[in-house]
Structure formats: C-alpha cells, structure tokens
Amino acid sequence: MSTTLALSPQTSTTADCLARAARARGLAVAVLTGPRADLRGTAAYYGGPRFAETVVDSLDVALLEPADDWLPTLPERYTRRTITPMTMAEARRGSTPMFVKPPSDKSFEAAVYADGSRLPSAVSGETPVLVSEIRTFVAEYRLFVLAGEVHTGSRYARFGRLDPLPLDADPRAPEVAEFAADLLGAQAARLPGAVVVDVGLSTTADTAEEHWAVVEPNMAWFSNIYAADPARCLDVVLASAGPAARVSRRDRAFVRAPIRARV
Missing domain, CATH: 3.30.1490 (Dna Ligase; domain 1)
Incomplete structure (x- = not known):
C-alpha cells in the first residue's frame, strides 16, 4: 500500500525538500489542515508535535521519539558534561x-x-x-540515524551560529563518523530505530581541550534537515512516523504517548 507524506500546515524549507523527495519517489503528499480519516493507516507524518496531537488519531501513525532519560544517562565520555x-x-x-x-x-x-x-x-x-554545565561547541552536526547507523547528515552550526554544510563535504566528517560509530555501537539499542542525533566538538571555558560529545537526540519527524540529503532524510522520517501497524516490536517502547496519557 502506497504511503502519503502528510505535512503539518506550517511551511518550512525542510517540509518543501521532503515533499520534493517524496514526489520524486512516486509518493503522494498532503498538507493537512486537520484530521484526515481518509489517510488512516497509509500516512507518514512530518511536522510539529502540537499539531500532531490533533491529527495522529485520524492518521493512526506511530510517532517515535527518544526517551527523555537517554541523554542524561549516557556515559560521561559521550556527553563530556x-x-x-x-x-x-x-x-x-x-x-x-x-x-x-x-x-x-x-x-x-x-x-x-x-x-x-x-x-x-x-x-x-x-x-x-x-x-x-555550559559548553562551547566548535561545530555541531545533525545525524539522521536508521537502524543504528548514520543514514545521512549535515553540519548545522559553528560556534553557535547557523552554518549548514553537507556532512560529506565537511573536513571533520571522518571524526564525526568515528564518534558516531562508537556512540551508536554502544547506545543505539536505547534509541528508536529511526531518530536524529546531534553531536558536536566541544570545549570548556578554562581549557583548550576539544572533545566530541552528544548535543541531544531529536524526533526525526520534527527535525530540520539543514544540508543533509533530502531523499535519505525522507527514509528516516517515513520510518519514524509511519503507520502504527508497521511499527516493529523493538520500537513499540518509543511510540510517543498522547498528551492525555502524559498528564
């Protein structure tokens, strides 16, 4: 059954890029204004979590998100703070x-x-x-992760300022890949199968030492792709917010609960 990429009504460059990638793949694209029961069981969602709460039941999509405790419980060698x-x-x-x-x-x-x-x-x-603790990040990178491996990525900032560049065009790409392989090899089992992980090269105010560190994990269905490959980002988005019936057993623990179940 063909999948429809269902977008929230808020426009963005990322949504535009994903829509073009979806159409190039032969997928339908729908911009939502509210619930769409006609797309139930055939849609994958991209957009913000607040709007998602108004349509997720009608679409019957499963929104995967990392657990809140993943970042604070990482070993210090991955966070450096x-x-x-x-x-x-x-x-x-x-x-x-x-x-x-x-x-x-x-x-x-x-x-x-x-x-x-x-x-x-x-x-x-x-x-x-x-x-x-406060850290300065020399450079920050967004990694779209699928099945425990980096599927595509982008630099998005340097010294806190937006500065996107495709990951494979960045001179630090081999270092990013090495750190990501170590991190995901040890910690991917505690993440959804489709997720975004931001990493960066950090320093402290009182030393010139630099260390690779995790910035934060994010939901792929609500992440800016910056300069990453849109078609490969789409792979991750489709897997992160697709029909509930297609969620794997290992990912069921990462399905976002409705607001009413969290309050």
Missing part, C-alpha cells in the same frame, strides 16, 4: 549560570540562563527539563 533531569520549579532555584533545555518538545528556548530566575515564567513548574 553533567546533565541533570529536574523540573522547571527546581531549575528556577538555581543561582549560577546554566544551560537549560526541554528533553524533547521544544516547549521553550534551550539556552544559557544567568540563573534560575531568568527561565521563562510562562512554563509550568512541573515541566521536565535538563540542566547541564
């Missing part, structure tokens, strides 16, 4: 500079905050967050 899960209320009590991010939903801006009082007041105190 302490990452502590806590609630927003607990983070607000912090009195020193810290990097704070939501585990997956992008519900507020991931950034360095001077102290806990600077965190966004509109976010509920019960919201889970990850608080980490």
